[in-house]
Amino acid sequence: MQQILPAGIPAILLVLIAFMVLFSLFTLLSRKRRIYKVVEIAAVALIAITSFSMLLSGYNSNFLYLFQANAFSELLFGALSIGIFLILLISFDSEPQAETAMFVSFVMLGLFMVAFAYSIIAIIVGLEFVILSTVFMILSYGKKYLEPALKLFVLGAISTAIFVVALALLLPYDSSLSLVGIAAAGAGKFIVGLSLVLFVAALSIESAAFPFNLWVPDVYDGAPGNVTALMAGINKKVSFIAILEIFLIVFASYGIYGNSQLISQAFFLISILTMFFGNLVALVQKNIKRMFAYSSISQAGYIFIGISAATHLGIEASIFYIIAHMFMIIGAFAIVFWLETKNIRSIEEYAGLKDRNAFAAVSLTILMLSMAGIPPLVGFAGKFVLFSSAVYANDIILALIGIANSFLSIYYYAKVINQMFQTREVKRIRPGINIIAAVTICLIFVIAVGIYPQLLLGWASTAASVLVH
Amino acid sequence: MIPLLLMIIVPAAFLAAAAAFKSHPKELSVSSTFIGLILAVYFFLSVMTSGSIAQSYNYIPALNIGFSLNAGSTSMILLLMASIVLFVTAFAGNVNREKERTASLLLLLFQAGVSGLFLSGNFFVFFIFWDIGIIAPFFMINILGSANRRIASYKFILYEIFASALLLAGIILIYFYAPAHTLNIYSLSSLYAQMPLYIQETIFILFFIAFMINIPVFPLHTWLPDAHSEASTQGSMVLSGIVTKFGGFGMILIFATMPVARSFSYYIAILAAFSAFYAAFLTMRQSDLKRVVAHTTIVEMSIVLFAIATMTNIGQSGAVFGMLSHGLVVALMFLSVGAIEHIFHERKIDMLRGISKGAKFTAYAFLVGIFIMTGVPLTSGFIADVLIFIGGASAFGIYGIIPLFSLIILGAFMYLVINKSFFANRRATPAAATIGISQKMGYAVLLAAIFFFGILPFVALNLINSGGVV
Numbered sequence: 046m047q048q049i050l051p052a053g054i055p056a057i058l059l060v061l062i063a064f065m066v067l068f069s070l071f072t073l074l075s076r077k078r079r080i081y082k083v084v085e086i087a088a089v090a091l092i093a094i095t096s097f098s099m100l101l102s103g104y105n106s107n108f109l110y111l112f113q114a115n116a117f118s119e120l121l122f123g124a125l126s127i128g129i130f131l132i133l134l135i136s137f138d139s140e141p142q143a144e145t146a147m148f149v150s151f152v153m154l155g156l157f158m159v160a161f162a163y164s165i166i167a168i169i170v171g172l173e174f175v176i177l178s179t180v181f182m183i184l185s186y187g188k189k190y191l192e193p194a195l196k197l198f199v200l201g202a203i204s205t206a207i208f209v210v211a212l213a214l215l216l217p218y219d220s221s222l223s224l225v226g227i228a229a230a231g232a233g234k235f236i237v238g239l240s241l242v243l244f245v246a247a248l249s250i251e252s253a254a255f256p257f258n259l260w261v262p263d264v265y266d267g268a269p270g271n272v273t274a275l276m277a278g279i280n281k282k283v284s285f286i287a288i289l290e291i292f293l294i295v296f297a298s299y300g301i302y303g304n305s306q307l308i309s310q311a312f313f314l315i316s317i318l319t320m321f322f323g324n325l326v327a328l329v330q331k332n333i334k335r336m337f338a339y340s341s342i343s344q345a346g347y348i349f350i351g352i353s354a355a356t357h358l359g360i361e362a363s364i365f366y367i368i369a370h371m372f373m374i375i376g377a378f379a380i381v382f383w384l385e386t387k388n389i390r391s392i393e394e395y396a397g398l399k400d401r402n403a404f405a406a407v408s409l410t411i412l413m414l415s416m417a418g419i420p421p422l423v424g425f426a427g428k429f430v431l432f433s434s435a436v437y438a439n440d441i442i443l444a445l446i447g448i449a450n451s452f453l454s455i456y457y458y459a460k461v462i463n464q465m466f467q468t469r470e471v472k473r474i475r476p477g478i479n480i481i482a483a484v485t486i487c488l489i490f491v492i493a494v495g496i497y498p499q500l501l502l503g504w505a506s507t508a509a510s511v512l513v514h
Numbered sequence: 515m516i517p518l519l520l521m522i523i524v525p526a527a528f529l530a531a532a533a534a535f536k537s538h539p540k541e542l543s544v545s546s547t548f549i550g551l552i553l554a555v556y557f558f559l560s561v562m563t564s565g566s567i568a569q570s571y572n573y574i575p576a577l578n579i580g581f582s583l584n585a586g587s588t589s590m591i592l593l594l595m596a597s598i599v600l601f602v603t604a605f606a607g608n609v610n611r612e613k614e615r616t617a618s619l620l621l622l623l624f625q626a627g628v629s630g631l632f633l634s635g636n637f638f639v640f641f642i643f644w645d646i647g648i649i650a651p652f653f654m655i656n657i658l659g660s661a662n663r664r665i666a667s668y669k670f671i672l673y674e675i676f677a678s679a680l681l682l683a684g685i686i687l688i689y690f691y692a693p694a695h696t697l698n699i700y701s702l703s704s705l706y707a708q709m710p711l712y713i714q715e716t717i718f719i720l721f722f723i724a725f726m727i728n729i730p731v732f733p734l735h736t737w738l739p740d741a742h743s744e745a746s747t748q749g750s751m752v753l754s755g756i757v758t759k760f761g762g763f764g765m766i767l768i769f770a771t772m773p774v775a776r777s778f779s780y781y782i783a784i785l786a787a788f789s790a791f792y793a794a795f796l797t798m799r800q801s802d803l804k805r806v807v808a809h810t811t812i813v814e815m816s817i818v819l820f821a822i823a824t825m826t827n828i829g830q831s832g833a834v835f836g837m838l839s840h841g842l843v844v845a846l847m848f849l850s851v852g853a854i855e856h857i858f859h860e861r862k863i864d865m866l867r868g869i870s871k872g873a874k875f876t877a878y879a880f881l882v883g884i885f886i887m888t889g890v891p892l893t894s895g896f897i898a899d900v901l902i903f904i905g906g907a908s909a910f911g912i913y914g915i916i917p918l919f920s921l922i923i924l925g926a927f928m929y930l931v932i933n934k935s936f937f938a939n940r941r942a943t944p945a946a947a948t949i950g951i952s953q954k955m956g957y958a959v960l961l962a963a964i965f966f967f968g969i970l971p972f973v974a975l976n977l978i979n980s981g982g983v984v
Contacts, residue, residue: 358576399657419649420642426574429638433577436690444686452679459671463664466657498574506576 054099054114061092062154069147082137085146089130089153096123100504110223113163117364117511120504121286122160124368128278128375129153131486135379136271137479139386144185145271151178152279159283164222165212165295168287169205172251175283176201179276183268193267197276200260204250211243215295224294238307241296245311248291251284253342254349255318262326265338270382273334277341278375282367285348292352293360293512309438312353317446320346324453332391333381336457337374340416343450344370350431350447354438361509362434365502366427369494370416373424376487377412380405383480392461397469405476406465408484413458415491418451423491426498518557518569518583518633521593524549525625532619539618540608546622547601550629554590554597561590562977568635568700578695582635586700586984587977588766588834592759593632595841598963599755600625606849606956607748616657617748624650628756632763636697637685644681644760648674651757654749655741666737666744673737677727681764684720687713700984703771714774721768722778728761729815732789739800742808747852750804754811755845762815762837765822766830770984779823783910786820790920798927803854803861806931807847810887813924814840820917821902829905831978832898838967838974839886839894846960847883850876853953858943866935868942876949877936879957884932886964888925893968 065088071081100119107113129149136145155174162168176197183194215237216222219230250257265273292308323343330336348370351363384405389395399406415422428451432444494501528546532539561567570582585593600621608617627650630643648671656667689695691709692702706714727734738758742750769775793812800806814836821833853876854869855861870877882893889899899921906914967974 361576414649420645425642425645430574430577432686433689436686436695441687441690444690445683448679448683448686451682452675455675456672459668459675463656463668466653467664499572502574502576 054095054104058092058095058157061088061095062150062157064088065092065150065153066147069143069150073143073147082133082142082146085150086130086133086137089126089133092153093123093126093130096120096126099123100507107163111164111167112158112161114161115511116504117289117508118160118162120508121282121364121367122157125156125160125279125282125371126153127486128282128371129156129275131375131379131483132271132275132278134479134483135274135375135382138477139269139271141185145182148178148182148185149275152182152275156279156283159286159290162287162290163224165215165224165227165291166222168290169208169212172208172284172287173201173205175280176204176251179272179280182275183272186269186272190268193264196260196267197264200250204247207243207247207250211240211247214240214243224290228295228297237296241292241307242311244291244296245315248284248288249315252281252288253319253345254315255322255346258319258322258342261342262335262338265341266332266334270334270378270385273338274375274378274382277337277378278371281341281345282371285345285363285367288352289360289363289512293355309353309355312349312355313440313443316346316349316353316443318346319343319349320447320450322346324450324457327457328453330457331393333395333461334385334390336392336461337377337381340454340457341370341374343454344374344416346450347428347431347447350443351434353443354434354440355513356434356438357506357509357513358430358437359434360513361502361505362427362430364505364508365430365498368501368505369423369427369491372487372490373412373416376484376491377409377416379480379483379487380409380412380476383476387474392464395461396464396467397471398465400469401471401474402476404481404484408488409465410462411488411491413462415495417455417458419455420495421492422495423498424495426495426502430498430502515560515567516553516556518567518585519571521550521553521557521629521633522626524553525622525629529619529622529626532615532622536615539615540604540611543604543618543621544601547597547604547625550625551597551601554594557585558590558594558977561585561587562973565980570635573638579638579697580636581639582698583633583639584635584700585633587980588763588983589632591834591838591974591977592763592841593629595838596628596632596756596759598959599751599841599845600628602845602849602956602959603748603751603755606952607751607852608746612746613658617654617746620650620654620658621748621752624654624752624756631760634699636699637688638697640699640764641678641682641685645678647757647760648678651741651745651749651753654752655745658746658749659744660746661744662740663744666740669737670741673727673734677724680720680724684717684724687717687720699767699771703984706772706774711774714772718768718772718774718778721764722782725761725764725768726819729758729765729819730761730812731786731816731819732792732812735789735793735812738812739796739805739808742811742848743802743804747848747855750808750848750852751845754808754848755841758811758815759837759841762818762822762833765819766833766983769822769825770830770982776825779825783820783823783906786816786823787917787920790816790820790917791923794920794923794927797924801863803863803866803931803935804848804851806863806928807844807851810847810924810928811840811844813920814844814887817902817917817921821905824902824905824909824914826905826909827983828901829909830983831975832901832903832905834978834983835894835901835967835971835974836898839898839964842960842964842967843883843886843895846879846957846964847887849953849956849960850880850883853949854880857945857947857949859946860943863931863935866943868939869936871939871942872945873949875954875957879961881932881936882961884925884928886968888921888928891968892965894964894971895968897968897971 155171158171327339351359415424435443567585570580573581627646634640797809886893886895
């Protein structure tokens with residue numbers, strides 16, 4: 046199978062990304078920005094296609110001592126590239142065009158580094174790329190966005206600091222810094238346990254897990270809508286990729302297969318608390334972006350169910366849900382972003398959305414029902430696989446708590462749906478074709494994969510077997 | 515052999531077509547439900563001649579879950595009933611042709627949900643279609659309903675999603691404890707015994723409460739009067755006629771397959787009997803014609819639950835027959851109430867006088883509906899009542915026929931209503947509109963089905979006798 050693709054294909058990917066960055070610089074300098082944006086979007090599409098073709102041909106390799114290509118990295122990179130494609134699509138017309146394009150391509154670079162990481166250095170640099178370019182992207186929208194940018198910057202800095210300390214604790218055992226090397230060298234040492242706890246803290250900040258997620262609603266609410274979509278859809282998922290790589294490769298011999306179940310127990314607690322926190326606080330939100338911020342916190346809790354199970358099925362389910370949630374939240378924020386540009390922000394103002402624009406109301410409804418876990422949409426398929434993974438891992442409690450949370454979430458989603466389908470005398474508005482295209486892609490994914498989850502589940506299974514044998 | 519999956523694919527395809535094209539929404543929904551009806555009759559006949567059909571497809575191999583469909587006796591009878599009701603709803607339900615496209619889309623979605631639910635072979639498929647069957651009526655209330663629709667739909671979705679959460683919890687428990695993680699409804703009947711007793715009881719209680727909300731039975735019935743009276747005519751027809759049967763179908767499944775049901779049945783029968791009386795008395799307090807019909811649903815479905823809880827074969831076949839009968843009757847009654855509202859712009863019993871003068875067909879359709887509901891011979895209601903109370907008497911002796919009196923109370927009140935609003939001719943309410951031929955055809959189709967099953971009950975009963983309830 047491997048002969049189908051040239052050996053240097055990951056390098057080609059890197060070149061493509063570099064090309065993207067370069068083009069975004071052109072956008073910055075040039076007056077004819079549209080054409081450069083179109084080229085950039087095409088480049089992202091090409092990158093996604095390349096990544097999926099690597100996945101299909103079963104490509105595996107290490108390169109530059111920094112990166113490795115395997116099914117896991119190819120699937121997640123490919124899927125998240127589609128996410129970036131959607132982000133570029135929805136911010137096609139938003140000012141400042143050049144800066145948005147440039148920083149999104151830097152996020153893409155960070156995504157590449159994390160997804161294809163062979164060395165921990167790649168992960169840490171990648172995460173920094175993602176966070177810092179998001180900070181600057183928020184800032185480029187104007188002075189009034191200083192507060193969310195600053196919050197994100199400080200939190201990102203704290204997260205990196207903790208990450209580095211955790212890494213420093215591992216260094217004495219293996220200085221090559223490769224994920225597999227550290228795993229072999231540090232097995233069973235006490236100090237590695239401390240490092241593990243610090244890693245949990247560092248990555249919890251970025252993935253918005255329970256005790257470290259208070260920044261999320263402020264930043265999501267404060268930032269412009271397309272950047273919120275980027276943060277909820279891409280940044281958070283990148284940190285989940287980092288979590289999967291670090292805990293399942295570096296700490297593989299520490300918690301999961303040995304007699305100590307430390308990782309499982311830690312993520313068990315994180316999962317429960319994150320789900321409840323997100324859902325309970327979302328119940329009382331009046332602003333739609335804050336509601337989605339809290340709902341995406343609770344959705345992160347579901348992803349942790351699979352990580353807590355730490356079996357092949359659990360990781361498969363988590364990967365499935367990471368990708369599924371990316372499509373759901375980007376689709377939802379695309380509509381929220383578009384309405385934000387029309388000055389419609391609070392849940393109150395969503396009343397009569399179906400009279401303003403039926404497409405937006407119906408698609409937001411479908412996306413929210415999917416997030417609430419209503420079959421036959423992808424959210425249900427993902428949750429069911431997650432709950433089953435808990436069942437197979439003898440963790441019935443986690444599954445039942447997950448179900449209780451699904452029920453809680455319908456309460457606030459139904460509130461919004463109820464508002465949207467009220468009859469109001471309002472002016473009709475129409476979204477741009479780019480918003481419609483992005484939302485339609487998300488809807489097709491949500492419905493098609495929801496009806497036949499095996500479309501994605503098979504790939505997720507292949508990807509999971511890279512991490513858990 | 516035509517695959518059972520066709521019952522789901524047909525409405526799904528029509529749904530996609532109706533979503534894609536803006537024109538002719540009603541024609542699409544009518545043709546989809548008509549094809550569904552023909553398919554249902556075909557599968558009904560083939561189950562009658564050659565026993566139950568089971569078909570399975572690969573769905574999620576990693577979890578060992580297939581997309582399995584099963585056409586047994588109860589499921590075929592209920593599916594046939596649902597198909598008739600859906601067909602009538604599609605062509606006659608929307609008198610004033612309001613928001614026709616939305617109504618048709620929702621009806622098509624609901625058709626897919628119903629077909630999948632009654633044909634489901636494992637609990638996974640059951641749950642998927644259960645939720646589809648809940649979401650579509652939610653929008654029928656929320657978008658198409660009358661003045662208080664927001665509160666009603668919100669109440670409905672909270673109750674029903676709570677039920678589906680309990681259902682999912684029960685399913686996950688089965689999944690966890692069943693040998694080889696099987697979810698197949700029919701093969702589980704022999705596997706429940708291998709689970710610990712307290713788990714069996716937990717699963718039973720979870721399922722029971724979920725279905726109890728849906729049926730609904732006192733004390734979890736409060737969503738129903740609001741939901742049914744605020745929905746559009748189409749919405750009320752499918753809500754009362756079909757959605758309440760989801761719970762009934764589920765009850766039959768758990769009572770027939772779970773051995774632990776026997777230890778609860780006595781208490782459940784008492785609860786159901788109480789609920790029937792409670793709802794019958796509630797009905798007498800109603801002043802809105804639509805709410806009256808909504809409350810009769812609680813009475814009838816409580817009696818169905820009572821029949822299921824007799825744990826006798828005759829009682830349970832009475833329950834299935836009762837659901838068949840009630841689904842058709844209540845659709846007829848909501849259709850005529852919808853027509854009355856359309857004709858007189860009024861639903862209050864106190865305000866309506868002389869309906870039989872202004873709307874002859876509608877008035878007589880409603881009257882015959884009451885005959886059937888109270889069990890007049892030659893109608894399907896009679897057969898159902900006879901079977902149910904023979905079952906009740908054989909299970910609980912003389913006490914087993916007590917719930918019959920709730921029907922008598924209900925009937926007495928209904929005849930009072932008829933007397934007051936339908937035949938009292940003094941100061942008759944003026945008719946503001948007329949109904950079309952499609953409405954009359956709707957009455958005709960439903961009445962034909964009701965009398966068919968009333969005069970030839972063996973068509974359905976043989977199916978149960980040969981194949982058992984499940």
